[in-house]
Amino acid sequence: MHERRLANLLGAASLAVTDLVLAGTTEAGRVSASGAAALIVLADAPDLGVTELGRRVRLTQSAAARMVDGLEAAGLARRRRGEGRTVRVRLTPAGEDAVRDMLDARGSPLDGVLSVLDADERETFTALLAKLLARLYSEVGDADVMCRLCDRHCCVTGAVCPVGQAERDATGGT
Template sequence: MHDRLANLLGAASLAVTDLALAGATRAAGVSASGAGALVVLAHAPGLGVTELGRRVGLTQSAAARMLDGLEASGLARRDRGTGRGVQVRLTPAGEKAVGAMLTARGAPLAAALAGLDADERDLLAGLLAKLLTRLYAEIGDADVMCRLCDRGCCTDGAVCPVGQAERDALGGGEPAPAAP
């Protein structure tokens, strides 16, 4: 028999994911992995295709095909790196698409939270931070967990719980300064 709370969490997680992904993918006209790749590149320009694929959950060959589509849409480009390496960067259109995607992703999330009062929102924020810290222990990769995050809003005046969990796991422990 499954726990009711776990079932409720599963249903809420799936609904929130569906709403957030629908907004993000529709805003840029890309797949879920394409949306993740664009947001990842906004925070880590110059990644190689293999690393980009790892962060969005794709094999190197699948990442290369996804990148072909992003290039064809004018959202990303491959640049020569050192040796045989290739660096992936957003185009100006890709940078604009990331802004539109994060706005479109955030709107249904804000709407979902609109029914909560300030105390409930604070309580939920604390519980989600604790849950994300625990999930980091399972997943072990902040880049993967935060591939569609609006990192600015998560660290504005606060410490990202996923980033902190990763620093703790790597032995750094000290929180990064909050963004100004």
């Protein structure tokens, strides 16, 4: 029964954290959850095609095209023609500002949640989360999808991203 309780607690905590993250990012960016994810993805990977952007934020190509329409209308992203029929998407300066605001808004409630942990607990929790994320990668199999709302800079500064490492381990990369 203890394992089931642990799983239930993890589920409740993950849902509450998701709600906090999405509320902060969507409010700060004044966009939908998929729009927020798209902007954050584009900040790290400019000039993605609409189809690839949609894949990373878990939208069909047609839904991704409509989302990009909305981001363009809001002045946050712009399309440009690539080779052949390819259309690339890039953030505008307003989109770059929105990403900074969204990542700040995402981080603040998370910092508040973690404030109940002392330094040793934070270190232990960091190691446990890294282990869980590596396991989750084996289920999801796509670091781009898993990290679509991540502040990648803070994850890799002075550390190794556990999701990126799990992907390298799985694909034989370095």
